[in-house]
Amino acid sequence: MVTGPALRAHVREAGLAYLLLAPSLVFLAAFTYWPIIRSVWFSFHDVMLGSDKIFFLGLENYQRLWTDALFWKSLANTAFYTLVTIPSAIACALLLAVALDSKLRGMTFYRSAFFYPVMIPSVAAGMVWVFLYAPGYGPINHALALFGLPKLEWLYDSNTAMIAIIIMSIWKYSGYFMLILLAALQMIPSDLHEAARLDGVSAWNRLIHITIPLISPTLYFVIIIGLLHSYQIFDYVYVMTQGGPADATNVLTFYIYQNGFQYQDIGYASTLANVLLLFVGGLITLVALVFGRRVHYLGR
Amino acid sequence: MATLQDPLELSAPATSRGTLAHMRATLRRNWLHVLLLPLLALWASPLVWIVVTSLKTRVEVFDPNAGFLPAIAQWSNYPAAMAVAPFGTYLVNSVLVTGGILICELVTITLAAYAFARLSFPGKNILFTLFLLQIMFPIYATFLTNFVTVRELGILNSLPALIVPFVASGYGTFMLRQAFRQVPTELADAARLDGCGHLGILWHVYLPLVKPTLVAFSIIAVVTHWNDYMWPLLVTNSESVRTLPIGLGLLAKSDSGADWTRLMAATVVVVSPLLLFFVIFQRRFVDSFMHAGLK
Numbered sequence: 001m002v003t004g005p006a007l008r009a010h011v012r013e014a015g016l017a018y019l020l021l022a023p024s025l026v027f028l029a030a031f032t033y034w035p036i037i038r039s040v041w042f043s044f045h046d047v048m049l050g051s052d053k054i055f056f057l058g059l060e061n062y063q064r065l066w067t068d069a070l071f072w073k074s075l076a077n078t079a080f081y082t083l084v085t086i087p088s089a090i091a092c093a094l095l096l097a098v099a100l101d102s103k104l105r106g107m108t109f110y111r112s113a114f115f116y117p118v119m120i121p122s123v124a125a126g127m128v129w130v131f132l133y134a135p136g137y138g139p140i141n142h143a144l145a146l147f148g149l150p151k152l153e154w155l156y157d158s159n160t161a162m163i164a165i166i167i168m169s170i171w172k173y174s175g176y177f178m179l180i181l182l183a184a185l186q187m188i189p190s191d192l193h194e195a196a197r198l199d200g201v202s203a204w205n206r207l208i209h210i211t212i213p214l215i216s217p218t219l220y221f222v223i224i225i226g227l228l229h230s231y232q233i234f235d236y237v238y239v240m241t242q243g244g245p246a247d248a249t250n251v252l253t254f255y256i257y258q259n260g261f262q263y264q265d266i267g268y269a270s271t272l273a274n275v276l277l278l279f280v281g282g283l284i285t286l287v288a289l290v291f292g293r294r295v296h297y298l299g300r
Numbered sequence: 301m302a303t304l305q306d307p308l309e310l311s312a313p314a315t316s317r318g319t320l321a322h323m324r325a326t327l328r329r330n331w332l333h334v335l336l337l338p339l340l341a342l343w344a345s346p347l348v349w350i351v352v353t354s355l356k357t358r359v360e361v362f363d364p365n366a367g368f369l370p371a372i373a374q375w376s377n378y379p380a381a382m383a384v385a386p387f388g389t390y391l392v393n394s395v396l397v398t399g400g401i402l403i404c405e406l407v408t409i410t411l412a413a414y415a416f417a418r419l420s421f422p423g424k425n426i427l428f429t430l431f432l433l434q435i436m437f438p439i440y441a442t443f444l445t446n447f448v449t450v451r452e453l454g455i456l457n458s459l460p461a462l463i464v465p466f467v468a469s470g471y472g473t474f475m476l477r478q479a480f481r482q483v484p485t486e487l488a489d490a491a492r493l494d495g496c497g498h499l500g501i502l503w504h505v506y507l508p509l510v511k512p513t514l515v516a517f518s519i520i521a522v523v524t525h526w527n528d529y530m531w532p533l534l535v536t537n538s539e540s541v542r543t544l545p546i547g548l549g550l551l552a553k554s555d556s557g558a559d560w561t562r563l564m565a566a567t568v569v570v571v572s573p574l575l576l577f578f579v580i581f582q583r584r585f586v587d588s589f590m591h592a593g594l595k
Binding site: 111235 | 332333335336339340343344345346347349350353361362364407408409411412414415419420421422424427430431434435436437438440441442443444445446447448449464465467468469470473498523526527529530533534544545546548549552560563564567570571574575578579582586589590591
């Protein structure tokens with residue numbers, strides 16, 4: 001039973017807790033939750049950047065979305081980028097991590113060499129790759145020619161532009177994922193591998209049946225991190241292609257930017273932003289449903 | 301895919317079987333190097349390319365017959381690059397913004413993490429979920445309405461505009477709460493008997509014990525915000541408030557590929573502070589990124 005003084009202590013503790021949370025909550029409310037609520041509200045209105053007048057539109061923005069071919073294209077581009085980049089980068093990172101987990105000589109050096117792209121600002125990385133991909137004088141085409149392969153137009157060809165950005169993203173993020181996976185690999189007891197090896201299980205089968213199940217919670221974590229990092233494609237698109245050629249690299253974040261800042265149509269841009277949130281939220285839920293249950297099952 | 305050989309096997313007396321196993325182990329390791337070295341070259345090549353190009357002449361960049369290395373290193377590209385834009389101002393702004401964000405974050409996450417780790421209050425779970433969900437909504441997802449908010453606050457094109465969206469960190473709060481929970485409660489009880497209040501306990505007991513987590517969070521925060529591009533791009537429009545990445549982007553736009561030597565020299569300048577820190581404090585950096593969120 002709660003008596004007078006005990007109740008007062010409880011109330012005091014709760015009061016202190018709210019006081020400690022207040023600074024965070026103020027900023028969380030103002031710059032994370034209020035924008036989301038507001039963008040839902042904006043999506044039902046005609047709002048122009050820099051104008052105080054707001055007109056109610058009902059579902060008009062959503063109807064427009066439905067028939068906007070460029071929206072569907074940017075959504076498809078976003079999905080393509082995310083669904084190709086994340087699995088490729090994680091597969092790459094996993095192989096690197098497994099290779100580096102074997103007490104290799106020069107391990108620290110390798111690790112740094114694969115990790116350093118994470119430290120490079122996205123704008124600098126994008127710019128350098130524009131240079132590397134340059135059709136005329138870029139080193140990538142030189143290298144292709146050296147192997148007798150045809151030269152490509154890379155960022156100037158709507159068929160290869162997105163691939164080019166994906167290759168760059170794999171270079172940029174694999175090192176980060178590798179590091180996280182490496183930490184997980186180092187926690188696997190080595191006698192498990194040893195026993196399987198003595199039983200004649202091949203390296204590939206050990207990877208599939210021992211390593212991957214044991215690090216599945218970390219893989220799950222890395223997929224989520226990857227999903228969140230895929231937002232950053234805005235920087236690359238802005239620096240490298242401006243959405244072109246022929247909107248081949250126009251992704252949702254960039255399309256929101258175009259509508260909001262170039263055409264000043266905040267209402268429609270907000271509608272797009274809501275779709276982006278639904279898209280990412282949906283993907284995360286999907287990953288949690290498909291993968292989250294498996295992780296538990298395998299982890300036991 | 302090779303795994304570490306059993307240490308016993310390696311240190312066993314050199315019977316013919318032992319040597320064979322040893323040889324196989326060496327071979328296997330070298331095979332890995334054969335596989336990894338080309339990959340390493342591939343990964344390092346953009347950085348090498350930046351540095352090499354920054355020392356070339358403009359003619360050498362476009363000449364297919366010119367060698368990989370510049371004939372004479374053109375160090376003058378560096379002062380030339382620094383002269384086109386006020387990089388000194390950009391650097392100061394980058395330091396102020398990154399430092400400002402870091403200090404604000406450290407204060408907010410410390411207070412919030414303590415509340416979540418050690419106090420009981422109604423609505424704790426709902427509030428904690430709100431903090432965690434923030435991780436899903438980075439500035440890339442909310443930039444549009446945040447821009448409207450910042451404009452209404454009248455702080456557009458100022459340093460505070462670059463800081464405010466990042467003051468609260470759900471991720472940091474989560475990381476620190478996990479660390480606080482691992483501090484034995486006996487320590488806090490002892491301090492309470494000595495007459496310490498909650499804030500005293502937080503300051504004298506908890507914070508010193510979670511220093512590694514604070515360092516790890518700080519490193520990740522600094523790397524993230526030092527490199528921020530989208531938000532500063534949207535809310536700044538004058539030289540006096542621009543940060544290094546924005547300055548670099550502008551230089552790229554104005555040069556539009558005409559002068560790669562100058563552009564790469566500027567890139568070296570922008571990229572080096574973090575890479576230098578990384579080389580010096582490699583262990584700390586690697587540990588931070590390796591274990592962040594795993595504990």
